[in-house]
Amino acid sequence: MKLSKRVLEMQESVTLATAARAKTLKAQGRDILSLTLGEPDFPTPKNIQEAAVAAIEDGKASFYTVTSGLPELKAAVVEYFAKHYGYRIQPNQVTVATGAKFSLYTFFMSVLDPGDEALIPTPYWVSYGDQIKMAEGIPVFVQATEENDFKISVEQLEAARTDKTKVLVLNSPSNPTGMIYTADELLAIGNWALKHDIMILADDIYGRLVYNGNTFTPISSLSEEIRKQTVVINGVSKSYSMTGWRIGYAVGEPEIIAAMSKIAGQTTSNPTTVAQYAAIEALTGSQDTVENMRLAFEERLNTIYPLLAQVPGFEVVKPQGAFYFFPNVKKAMEMKGYTDVTAFTTAILEEVGVALVTGDGFGAPENVRLSYATDLDTLKEAIRRLKDFMEK
Numbered sequence: 001m002k003l004s005k006r007v008l009e010m011q012e013s014v015t016l017a018t019a020a021r022a023k024t025l026k027a028q029g030r031d032i033l034s035l036t037l038g039e040p041d042f043p044t045p046k047n048i049q050e051a052a053v054a055a056i057e058d059g060k061a062s063f064y065t066v067t068s069g070l071p072e073l074k075a076a077v078v079e080y081f082a083k084h085y086g087y088r089i090q091p092n093q094v095t096v097a098t099g100a101k102f103s104l105y106t107f108f109m110s111v112l113d114p115g116d117e118a119l120i121p122t123p124y125w126v127s128y129g130d131q132i133k134m135a136e137g138i139p140v141f142v143q144a145t146e147e148n149d150f151k152i153s154v155e156q157l158e159a160a161r162t163d164k165t166k167v168l169v170l171n172s173p174s175n176p177t178g179m180i181y182t183a184d185e186l187l188a189i190g191n192w193a194l195k196h197d198i199m200i201l202a203d204d205i206y207g208r209l210v211y212n213g214n215t216f217t218p219i220s221s222l223s224e225e226i227r228k229q230t231v232v233i234n235g236v237s238k239s240y241s242m243t244g245w246r247i248g249y250a251v252g253e254p255e256i257i258a259a260m261s262k263i264a265g266q267t268t269s270n271p272t273t274v275a276q277y278a279a280i281e282a283l284t285g286s287q288d289t290v291e292n293m294r295l296a297f298e299e300r301l302n303t304i305y306p307l308l309a310q311v312p313g314f315e316v317v318k319p320q321g322a323f324y325f326f327p328n329v330k331k332a333m334e335m336k337g338y339t340d341v342t343a344f345t346t347a348i349l350e351e352v353g354v355a356l357v358t359g360d361g362f363g364a365p366e367n368v369r370l371s372y373a374t375d376l377d378t379l380k381e382a383i384r385r386l387k388d389f390m391e392k
């Protein structure tokens with residue numbers, strides 16, 4: 001069989017691939033601690049589960065909904081924005097999708113023509129580049145470094161801009177670095193994008209998961225003009241521990257939102273009906289569990305960060321949000337005689353049974369990603385083993 005050029009050129013999601021490898025070894029009876037997946041380890045809160053059960057029992061979950069989502073869910077997003085973003089949107093500015101990942105895909109498919117360029121601050125979340133390529137756009141990577149807390153500047157964006165630049169992808173708090181742009185930094189970036197008529201794709205999925213007094217500012221909240229230039233991507237996966245339910249959404253100007261719904265209408269149709277009912281409860285019900293989960297992540301961050309910083313050769317910037325550490329392991333690799341990060345993480349997995357994700361899929365081949373979306377005992381034991389590995 002001859003597969004398409006499109007799929008042959010596509011990268012497999014590095015996070016999903018490493019997680020699968022760890023699961024296989026576990027199934028073979030190996031003692032594996034996996035710090036790979038970007039998935040909260042808490043069960044979906046009870047009130048959300050119950051709303052889903054009620055929707056099934058009431059016979060509401062059996063049918064298609066409007067492709068862009070249940071009116072009640074859009075209304076919940078409208079209220080959520082009034083509360084957390086500080087501005088009012090209309091229901092026709094919301095389209096719900098099968099996960100934020102699919103919202104992102106419909107965005108790129110809606111705005112990019114072949115050869116259009118999209119700027120991606122690097123390190124970046126694994127799927128942006130490949131989704132842009134699927135839409136026949138060109139990902140242009142703008143390198144951020146540890147010295148600048150993994151944040152890019154307007155000067156760097158300007159240096160990367162061409163007359164083909166159509167989109168800027170912003171993900172703050174960031175997966176994988178956990179860094180958050182300040183309001184001032186975002187305002188400068190937003191005004192630069194406005195000046196050059198570049199659309200902003202604001203992936204705000206980790207906006208509720210910020211720690212130690214750090215705050216999340218949505219770029220779309222900074223001015224009316226910037227808001228009109230921005231499509232916000234958000235969802236319930238990370239803040240409500242609902243990764244398996246697959247509900248994300250996009251908020252923007254009605255024209256782009258309608259275009260994104262059109263693509264969903266010819267691909268997935270509506271996101272699963274029962275999951276939409278669960279998402280309504282997530283957004284409108286008690287928010288106590290969200291805060292409890294946030295506090296648990298914060299405790300893990302503050303406990304594990306100093307331990308990780310003591311692992312020989314691991315150099316780590318303290319994250320401000322999300323739930324990942326992204327240490328630079330250049331020195332660690334040198335100490336152990338590795339030049340390639342995949343060989344390095346494979347050795348860690350084989351010798352001490354700790355699964356990490358290599359940084360190359362995030363555009364950072366000297367880094368590894370550790371997710372702290374797992375319990376403290378597992379995290380402490382994993383760091384102990386990493387230390388063992390390095391000291392051997």
Ligand SMILES: Cc1ncc(COP(=O)(O)O)c(C=O)c1O
Nearest residue numbers: 038099100101125175235237248
């Ligand atoms: C930065 C970022 N955006 C989007 C997503 C996709 O989230 P969802 O589960 O809603 O598809 C993820 C999930 O890992 C993510 O890390």
